Amino acid sequence: xxxxxxxxxxxxxxxxxxxxxxxxxxxxxxxxxxxxxxxxxxxxxxxxxxxxxxxxxxxxxxxxxxxxxxxxxxxxxxxxxxxxxxxxxxxxxxxxxxxxxxxxxxxxxxxxxxxxxxxxxxxxxxxxxxxxxxxxxxxxxxxxxxxxxxxxxxxxxxxxx
Numbered sequence: 001x002x003x004x005x006x007x008x009x010x011x012x013x014x015x016x017x018x019x020x021x022x023x024x025x026x027x028x029x030x031x032x033x034x035x036x037x038x039x040x041x042x043x044x045x046x047x048x049x050x051x052x053x054x055x056x057x058x059x060x061x062x063x064x065x066x067x068x069x070x071x072x073x074x075x076x077x078x079x080x081x082x083x084x085x086x087x088x089x090x091x092x093x094x095x096x097x098x099x100x101x102x103x104x105x106x107x108x109x110x111x112x113x114x115x116x117x118x119x120x121x122x123x124x125x126x127x128x129x130x131x132x133x134x135x136x137x138x139x140x141x142x143x144x145x146x147x148x149x150x151x152x153x154x155x156x157x158x159x160x161x
Contacts, residue, residue: 006042006061007042007059007060007061008042008043008044008045008059008060008061009031009042009043009044009045009060009061009062009064009152009153009156010045010046010047010052010056010057010060010061010062010063010064011024011027011028011044011045011046011047011063011064011066012047012048012049012052012056012063012064012065012066012078012081013046013047013048013049013066013067014048014049014066014067014068014075014077014078014081015066015068015103016068016075017068019068019103019133019137020066020067020068020101020102020103022137022142023066023101023103023131023133023137023141023142023145024046024066024101024145026141026142026143026145026146026149027064027066027101027145027146027148027149028044028046028149029146029149030145030146030147030148030149030150030151030153031044031149031150031152031153032044032149033146033149033150034149034150034151034153034154034157035153038153038154038157039157040157041153041154041156041157042061042062042153042156042157044149044153045060048077049067049075049077049078049080049081050077050080050081052081052085053084053085054084054085054088054089057085057089057093057096058088058089058092058093060096061097061156062096062097062098062099062127062152062156062161063096063097063098063099063124064098064099064100064101064152065078065098065099065100065101065115065119066100066101066102067100067101067102067103067111067115068102068103068104068111069102069103069104069105069107069108069110069111069112070111072107072109072110072111073110073111073114074102074111074114074115078115079114082118086118086121086122089122090121090122093122093123093124094122094123094124095123095124095125096122096124096125097124097125097127097152097155097156097161098119098124098125098126098127099126099127099128099130099131099148099152100112100115100126100130100131100132101130101131101133101145101148102115102130102131102132102133103133103137104132104133104134105134105135106134106135107134108132108133108134112130112132125161127152127155127160127161128148128151128152131144131145131148
């Protein structure tokens with residue numbers, strides 16, 4: 001089993017309209033704040049779903065999944081990502097810390113469930129509450145994404161996750 005550690009904090013993202021990307025940018029701002037204050041903080045690596053692959057996941061300290069909710073499911077791009085990494089990472093990333101950012105216009109529950117089923121098969125460990133945004137993104141949502149980024153970064157640096 002590959003253990004997380006010195007690798008990057010990997011964000012795998014997809015955003016067609018830009019809404020999910022706004023949350024990822026706020027997450028990254030939180031990571032940046034924590035990185036400036038914590039000596040051994042992991043570096044942030046953001047990749048699109050079609051760019052990221054098994055090697056990225058295998059080398060990551062933690063994985064953040066950022067996807068829109070489409071038709072009651074994660075984005076097709078996120079599903080493609082999971083299909084490409086699943087077998088290569090299945091036994092190698094057990095216990096990998098992960099977090100989820102999900103943005104929907106009217107609902108996110110089906111998309112959350114679809115991601116949770118796959119990460120359960122990978123045996124990854126959710127280390128923070130999911131950030132699930134329905135409707136317009138507010139300053140409070142952006143602040144929550146930034147807090148998620150700083151908290152995850154600090155927790156990784158301190159060996160809590």
